Amino acid sequence: MTPPTEQLKIFSEKEKKEFIKRLNEQFGIKKIPGILLKRGKEKVFLFQGSFDKEKIREIEKTSFVERAGLYLAKDEEYGIRLSIEGTQILKNEITKNIVELSKDEMQTWMMGHEVLKKTGMTGFVIIKYLKDMLGTGKASEEKITNFIPKSRRLKDKSVEK
Amino acid sequence: MKERKIPEPKPLFIERMNRLIPDTNDQKNYWKIVKTEPVNTIRVNTMKINSEELIKKLEDYKWKLIQPWKNYPEILIVEGKTPSEREREILINKNLAKLEPGELGRTLEHLLGYYYIQELSSMLPIMALNPKENEIFLDLCASPGSKTTQAGNVMKNTGTIIANEVSLGRMRILASNLERCGITNTIITRKDGRSFCRKIKEQKIYFDKILVDAPCSGEGTLRSSPKTFLMWNPKTIKALSRLQKELLKSAFMTLKIGGEIVYSTCTHAPEENEGVINFILNEFKDKIEILDFELPLKTRPGLTQWEGKEYDSRVKKTKRVYPQDNNTEGFFLAKFRRLG
Structure with a gap:
């Protein structure tokens, strides 16, 4: 079997700076310690x-690196x-475009449904419930679109607190 | 502990297990406990939350939690939960109801990666290996990631972990568990463990610590996976023993001098345990030292003979974990240091 040839794309310093600049505009994030990489077109x-x-490139010479x-x-x-x-790790860096949910809204959100809520914001927003960071949603005038992956959704409201 | 209906073990398996635990009382305890469900245990993901905070959150579900080991406050046994009034009327133990099937994995806290569902005995290899912050650590057969995430926690996301897995399907589970647990210091590779080690040695990359939690016949996991009773087959044990020797030998050669390696399986079969350790001691002679190590539960020393074969007496330093001794699954562990 021929091993996959596609390498991980490792961000240069310039690319990382650019990425953080955009995150700063969106969420106020100023720094991300570590190496940023891309697998495919979108996933960072x-x-x-x-x-x-x-060293990461050396590992790539030995075997297919699924992710780093x-x-x-x-x-x-x-x-x-x-x-x-991402929202949990950068919790202390995130300063803007945060939407705080109520308990009922949090449950709706974690079940994978959109949340009907006027936030006064548009575009990507960080979802928070008390101290818990719950990923990113896309706010429009009256709702927040959900991106919680299926495997991370609450399945049965009855087992919730 | 309530017994449940499980597949009938094969006669040869019964015969082998009874030879491994010759005392009749011990046998009775063994056969009784393997018919019961395993204890529910979880490990707090200290990268995301501390034990006290998580306990508070989980007690809101009326779960009854115990911290079994003082030195490992992140390990919790979920005994059950406080029954409702209606449940209390029908329960024998009026103060403890069983968790619903799958309940452990359905909470918000689990979905957010605040804890990892892991059987007690499966936590032992990382306790034995004790990886330290800033070390370079290889988990050769890493999926589903229980031990990799545990190592990530212990190492506090410092150093580097290489988590290798040969199967694509299992690797996806590994990736998803590492993600949920917020582990940022891990590189996931997909390759047969033997050729991975050969290639990594060519790149002159050596490790401080290595875990070979080898694929095995799973005799120790009968409580959580009773279908193992049906799948059990002596031919598989032979084939696995060959593979395990090759994996351990390959891994040992990528260890730094002074570095340490833990070999573990979740089986009782001596061919997959002491047989492999005997082989590796003979193979590396004065380049290897077998180490003693402490674990927080009752263990028994490795066997020095099995089916007419005599093993190196140092094999006694390995540890067997039997389900009836600690109300866990069965396990086997050995630890070595590379001397040259």
Whole structure:
């Protein structure tokens, strides 16, 4: 079997700066420690281990590297959409475009449904419930579109608090 | 503990297990406990939340939680939950109801990665290996990621973890578990463990710590997976033993001098345990040291003979974990250091 040849795309310093600049505009994020990488066109990963870029390339010479680090965000046409873990890791950096949900709204959100809520914001917003960071939604005039992946959704409201 | 209906074990399996635990009382306890459901245990993901905070949240579900080991406050046993008034009327133990099937994995806290569902004995290899912050760690057969995420927690996302997995399907589970747990110091590779080690050695990359949690016949997992009773087959044990020797040998050669390796399986079969350890001791002679290590539960020393074969006496330093000793699944662990 021929091994896949596609390499991970490791962000240069310039590309990382550019990415953080956009995140700063969206959510007020000023810094992200670690190496940013891309697998495919949209998915951005954050690697915070001790291996540098060269070492990651050396690993790629030995075998197919499925991913390095954590799925941080999706770089989409309308902006950068942080994953659940992305919002958790950058929790202390996120200062704007945050929507705080009530308990009922949180349950609706975590079940994968859109939340009917006028936020006065448009575009990607960070979803928060008390201290919990719940990923990113897309706010329009009257609702927030949901991106919670199926595997991370609450299935049965009756088991919730 | 209530017994449940499970497939009938094969006669040869019964015969082998009874030879491994010759005491009749011990046998009775073993055969009784393997028919019961395993205890529900979870590990707090300390990267995301501390134990006290999570306990508070989970107690809101009326779960009854125990921290079994003082030195490992992140490990919790979920005994059950406080029954409702209606449940209380029909329960024998009026103070404890069973969790619903799948309830452990359905909470908001689980979905957000605040804890990982992991059987107690499966937590032992990382306790034995004790990876430290800033080390370079290889998890050779990493899926589904229980031990990789545990190592990520212990190492506090510092150093680097290489998590290798040969199967594409299993690798996806690994990736999703690492993601949910917020592990950022891991590189996931997909390759046969033997050729991965050969290639990594060519790149002159060596590890401080390695875990070979080898694919095995799973005799220790009968409580959580009773279908193992049906799938059990002596031919598989032979084939697995060959593979395990090759995996451990390959991994050992990528260890730094002074580095440590843990070999573990979730089976009782000596061919997959002491047989593999005996092989590796003979193979590397004065380049390898077998180490003693502490675990927070009752273990038994490795066997020095099985089916007419005598093993190196140092094999006694390995540890067998039997389900009847600690109300866990069965496990086997050995630890080595590379000397040269």
